[in-house]
Amino acid sequence: MLLSRAADGLYWIARYLERAEHTARLIEVGLDLGLGRPVATTRGAADRLYGSLGLSEVMQGPSARASLVAAALFDPSNRNSVASCVRAARENGRQVREEISSDMWEQLNALFLAVRHINANPVGGSQPRSICRTVIAGIHLFQGITDATMGHGEGWQYLQAGRFIERASSTAAVIDAFVADQAMAEGARLEQIDWVALLRSCSALEAYCRYYTADVRPERVTEFLLLSADFPRSVRFATSRIESALLALARVTGRGGRADRLVGRLHSSLDYGQVDEILNDDPRAYLAGISSQCSLIHTALHESYVAYPIESAIPA
Amino acid sequence: MSLPQPVAVDRRTAAPSSPPGALFSSYWLDGAYDEMFDRTGQARPQCRALVEDLLAASLPRLRQHQTEADTAFLTQGITFTVYGDEAGTERIFPYDLLPRIITASEWATVERGLAQRLTAINLFLRDIYHEERILAEGIVPRELVYSCRHYRREMRGVRIHRDTYVSIAGTDLVRLHDGQFVVLEDNLRVPSGVSYMLANREVMKRVFPGLFARYNVSPVSDYGQALLATLRTLAPPSRTDPTLVVLTPGVGNSAYFEHAFLAREMGVPLVEGRDLLTHDNAVYMRTTSGLRRVDVIYRRVDDDFLDPLAFRTDSRLGVPGLLNAYRAGNVSLANAIGTGIADDKALYAYIPDIIRFYLSEDPVLPNVETYLMSKPDDRRYALDHLAELVVKAVGESGGYGMLIGPHSTAIEREAFRNKILADPRNFIAQPTLAFSRAACFTGEGIEPRHVDFRPYALYGDRVRIVPGGLTRVALRKGSLVVNSSQGGGSKDTWVLQD
Secondary structure, eight states: OOBHHHHHHHHHHHHHHHHHHHHHHHHHHHHHHTTTSOHHHHHHHHHHHHHHTTOOSOOOHHHHHHHHHHHHHTOTTSTTSHHHHHHHHHHHHHHTGGGSOHHHHHHHHHHHHHHHHHHHSOOGGGHHHHHHHHHHHHHHHHHHHHHHHSOSSHHHHHHHHHHHHHHHHHHHHHHHHHHHHHTSOGGGOOOHHHHHHHHHHTTOHHHHHHHHOSOOOHHHHHHHHHHOSSOTTSHHHHHHHHHHHHHHHHHHHSOOOHHHHHHHHHHHHHHTOOHHHHHHSOHHHHHHHHHHHHHHHHHHHHHHHTSOOGGGTSOO | OBOSSOOOSSGGGOOOOOGGGGGGTTOOOOSSOBSSBOTTSBBOGGGHHHHHHHHHOOHHHHHHHHHHHHHHHHHTTOEEOOTTOSSOSSEEOOEEEEEEEEOHHHHHHHHHHHHHHHHHHHHHHHHHTTTOHHHHTTSSOHHHHHTOTTOOGGGTTOOOGGGOSOSEEEEEEEEOTTSOEEEEEEEOSSOOOHHHHHHHHHHHHHHOHHHHHHSOBOOOTTHHHHHHHHHHHTSOTTOSSOOEEEEOOOTTSTTHHHHHHHHHHHTOOEEOGGGEEEETTEEEEEETTEEEEEOEEEEOSOHHHHOTTTSOTTOSSSOTTHHHHHHTTSSEEESOTTGGGGGOTTGGGGHHHHHHHHHOSOOSSOBOOOEETTSHHHHHHHHHTGGGEEEEETTOOTTOSEEEGGGOOHHHHHHHHHHHHHOGGGEEEEEOOOOOEEEEEOSSSEEEEEBOBBOEEEESSSEEEOSOOBEEEEOSTTOOOOOGGGTEEEEEEEEBOO
16 A cells, blocks of 8 residues: 555656666766767767757857756756756655655665765866766665665555656667667768767667677667667666566556556567667657657556546545 | 862862863853752762763764764754755754663653643543533633633534543653752644654664663663554544554655654654545545545644644645544544643643642642733733743744743843733743753763753553653753754653663
């Protein structure tokens, strides 16, 4: 038995943390790209990464880039900045304090305090990197604590749902930022370095190499990030996790329905998808379809468990 | 074991400080009761081991412990919200390192006194909302009850399961110069602070594990179970497997941490008004599996905000229809609606008589002498002696609406004089008490600070009192105000076992 409001809070803790982690990783890769290489060869990849966060048109010059990074990391008026997401996750944690373990709460709170501390104490150029590292490591720790200290019951399934819905749509968005340019005229063809950046932004480079060797090709990268069954940041993997979370919820509450059907459909299309067909057809529409289906699943989940009409639930 | 040197009954005799006792170099003793040392500067028997440890401690070590303790509170998010302070929305409750020690025999008296007082108060509340025997016999003036802001006409004739009106009480005690505990005020609506009693103990265990080995300290950690057991007994008799919830005003409330803490300790949901609804005079909460009937609400929302249909219509914290469901006996509230009449500061003066009336016993814990401004003789005396008295508004809590005579200016006294004359029923006056001091770590050394003591009593089928309580400290030197909103802190309180 779980309060609807608590379910919503748990869901958003996980979504906000996943968003913070994703943003932090993209920024980290973007910053790293600029090191030890001519700016001209890396600008495209970095722009695409930042673009997928919805942050930039193409930014010119290092100072504009620095302010873009600051906006992505610290800007309190940007609801999707890393600091905002961590704060929002912690605020949700505070509201469902009795549903999460003390160890989880302390880690969430420690992460919040650490980000606030870094933000308040700028130390030269190391600040963006240190926040990215702190956030990624802190969120991994939170996830480990969650799995080890919270019962894997209903509440935990909402955390899973929130985390993987966010992951599926943000991975789709970052793939789209690269595929979009690739699909354009010959002159804009992407280099190997761009595809490596894409893989790294999903922590996928090593896993990709183990699977396909270090021969990085666009269609393989797309296939890996979209359709891999066992790489944890692929869209297909995330969708399978959403599906198992939703089925578990339907079982516990007896209130499944539309959300289960939507996620089942998305999962099947990825299970049986072929990367050559997707790329030859209209990859951007396919990726946009994934994002919109994720938001439909989100809405259906909300309507089934959180914001259902009272009239439907009053005992006769 | 005695204070190494300036066992300063008179500070002028202070000897030059020697290293081991340097921590105590600014300590002083005077007329107020000192929790650690007797008048001659000898450590009280129960404090000897503690003083020994402190004499062996160094300033850097204590500072390090203080940092550890503060960090523990911060990372656990044990914070409170200060109203009227824009920037500091969340702060940690200042924590003093040194435990305050209460002996088993002192505690036995406190426990007996609290049980007696709470029993009488419940009988009184049942009486004034039903037969009004005590009013008919003139023990308590009728107009005093009817004019109380917290008297709830809606509760007239409402049958409460087990006649338990106050099931959670936090009674503020102070120790006078002779060491006797007296009751300063009762908190019978939504007393707070119990989570700090528990959190302080946990932090103390982390910081001073060695000290616990030298003392036989009564555990307080089963408060959650005791609260749960108490609340269960309140459930409507027809509900065999009752569902309990804690109702909070929300994260913005200054005691939100405590609400979440208690819900977790008991393993029950923490709900807000928007999670609840009433249908057919029953209360339900909105869960992911549909609506679920609620049987007992430990509400941390004031009467005024509980039900916008019955009380303040602008309240968004409550549940429309709750009062009717309550009157129908379909849901229980802890505490009941309308208990505020019994912790009205003017009614307080009558509690000893109330105890005698219902129990035919003398009060175990005395009251502080109290002048009612609605009584002409009392008022005349008080207005003539404002500079020596403490004046309190009867309906206020948290240290607001107070005049502390000896620390006041002529302008403040004049303002209070006018307020009293304008609305005498709203004020009481009490002598300014030299209540006891306990040793505190100031960051520079160890000095005495004024403390009070709030134990928490539970009343369901019987009285349950966890041996301990919240000791609040007036951290500012010389201050008598212990409220967290006014520069107060707290310290762990050890009740020793025999």
